[in-house]
Amino acid sequence: MKTKTLKNIAYLGVGTFLLLGNTSCTKDFEKINTPPTSVTSVDPALLLSRVLRDGTFQESGEVPNNKFGSWVQHWAGGPVVPVSRYFEGPENLIWSQHFQLLRNIVQIKQELKGLENDPAGRSKLAIAEIYEVYLYQRLTDLFGDIPFSEITQSSTTINRTPKFDKQEDIYPALVQHLDAALAKLTAGDSSYGTADFFYGGSIDKWKKFGNSLKLRLGMRMRYANPSLAQQTVTTALSSEYGLLASNADNAAVATFNNAQAENQNPILRMFTTGSADLRYLANTLVNTLKTYDDPRLPLLAQPVTINGNTVYQGIGVALTDNELSQLIRANYSTPNKSTWFSLTAVAIPSYAMTYSDVCFYKAEAALLGWGATNSEAHTQFVNGVKAAFALPPYNLTSLPSTYEQQVLSFTGLTDAQKMEKIGTQKWIQLFGRNMEAFAEWRRTGYPVLTPGPNPGSTNGKIPRRGIYSSEEAELNEANYKEAVARLSNGDSFLSKVWWDKR
Structure with missing residues (x-):
């Protein structure tokens, strides 16, 4: 029986899909249905480039700026940005974007399967797995309990309704996954070269990044699990892998000022394409x-310029309709048009760590x-x-x-x-x-x-988490409800994630 891989669609968690292989046992069917130019595999380097770019840009994109950037009072949105004014709304896009990135990492693992102990694939897999930990941490930090242990990892086991793991269980697992990935990184192995937007294929710098991520995981647990936090932090500080040691070690994606460029800085994109309501700085940051x-x-x-005086002035956060209606927008500061919003200055990188x-x-x-x-x-x-x-x-x-x-x-x-x-x-x-x-x-x-x-919908309190995707609530209802039942204030902005003790 001859087999050939054809791409099909399968779930990686609810509402998210993964390109997986399927097989045919009919020789004539294969000849008839497979075009001579059919793509039957994906270059892992191309996948990693996309994952690093999109994953990094999501930190600075329009939705996170409007939502989380306004909650921490860096930005101040107006009436077109209801979440900045504490009105609830599900985080459908953020949820689906993260699982899309995780889907691509699973695909990298599929493409490199069998090379786990081979210099041709060992460190490539480790790099993908380190960034996978990075994404899972960010996702669980936003929502709390999330699908984790039962997420689809192969074409043979497809779980359409994964359970939501508790964050207190996810964090120790992430530390273990990170340790395992770091142990695989080997100098001299094949890497991703220029497709690696962070480090140009440098395995030594990925060691520093992974160990710095371990430091971050440990500190995040400081108030929730002090003993594990201390153990994780001290081992990261003393590790032979090292830590980011200068700005030359920063994990960043280069950007371009060209409005048509694929890698335009997300903050600049808000200026060139977004509503004016998205562009103003919060008074807390400016003051x-x-x-x-x-x-x-x-x-x-x-x-x-106000009354002939040059000043810097931010807008108040979460203002009422009456307060917003009285604002004269020209009297308030945006990010600088010669730096962050410039189409001519040197482009500002987008940072991951x-x-x-x-x-x-x-x-x-x-x-x-x-x-x-x-x-x-x-x-x-x-x-x-x-x-x-x-x-x-x-x-x-x-x-x-x-x-x-x-x-x-x-x-x-x-x-x-x-x-x-x-x-x-x-x-x-x-x-x-x-x-x-x-x-x-x-x-x-x-x-x-x-x-x-x-x-807003929080009785004037600053939100503490994001609200689960409505698609997850519909398509994975039983597991969604079980996770929500564990939240102190239900699936709302006011429930706290496990490590949030302040």
Whole structure:
């Protein structure tokens, strides 16, 4: 019996599909029904390129900016963006986008099957599996319990109604999966080359990325499972794999300013194609930078002229209809039209993880005595801020002396006050990375944010999670209902995910 792979459609979780193989046992049928140019496999490198690009751009896209970016008060949407005003709505697009990316990673595994211990495929598989952990963490951080252990992984077992695993079980599993993937990375193996948008095929840099992701997983569990958090963090800090050690190690996708380019920066795309309501900065972000006399402010925000004076002014978040109707939009700052919104300046990369992230985690770990002493916290904190200043579009190579001596000083502060400074600087640095900013704000509680005046559907409280896809509720009803029953406030913005204890 002769077999030939034909592409068919099968589920990878509810509402999401996976290209899988099917077989034919009829020789004549195969000849008649298979065009001579039929594609029967997909290059794993092409799949990885798409996954890294789309996965990274989703952090800065229109929906995350409007929703999570406004919740953490980086952005301030108007009436065309109801979720920014605390009105509930299911996260259908975000849910389906993540499972689409996970589908492609499963396809990479299918294409490299049999090469798990071969230099031709071993490290390629490991890289895909590391990024798979990255995506699963982001998905569970947004929603809490999600389909995980029963997701389709092959063409022989297709589960259309996977259970929702508890987040408290997913996190330890992600650490185990990450350890296994890191152990496979081997210098000298074949890699993805230029198709790897993060590291150009560098296996050593993927080791650093994977281990830095482990550090992030550990710190996210800090308040929910302190013992596992400490174990995970300390092993990552001491690992031979290393951590992101400079901005040269940042995981980023290059972008272009051309409005027709496939890789246009998502923030720039909002300016060229989106509603004006999507473009304004929140007063919380602008006022914080003004208070600090932060040199990043004029490089981030567009100045406006009011009564002959040049000022930076953000819009209040979650305003009422009456308040919005009285706004004169020309009086409020958008991201700077010479940097973030420029069609002529050097394009700003879209980041997945940075050296600055790692420094802030190391500073927090030092405060806790996890792998470092408390006295080392300030050094790592300042290193994180310096790295954030040096990122495009700021490109600031040093800190003003007054900024370092006053804004960043730890002198006379309690550990809680030091942590507030770390959390606030991380919040500034995460501008444009909305899902991560939302996760870290919920985890640390910093900066302390005041909800906007519009009550929305949360009685004026800032949301704590996303709402499950309505498609999942319809097509996987029993498992969806079981997961919702575990939530303190049902499938709403106000339920908290497992690690959210602040």
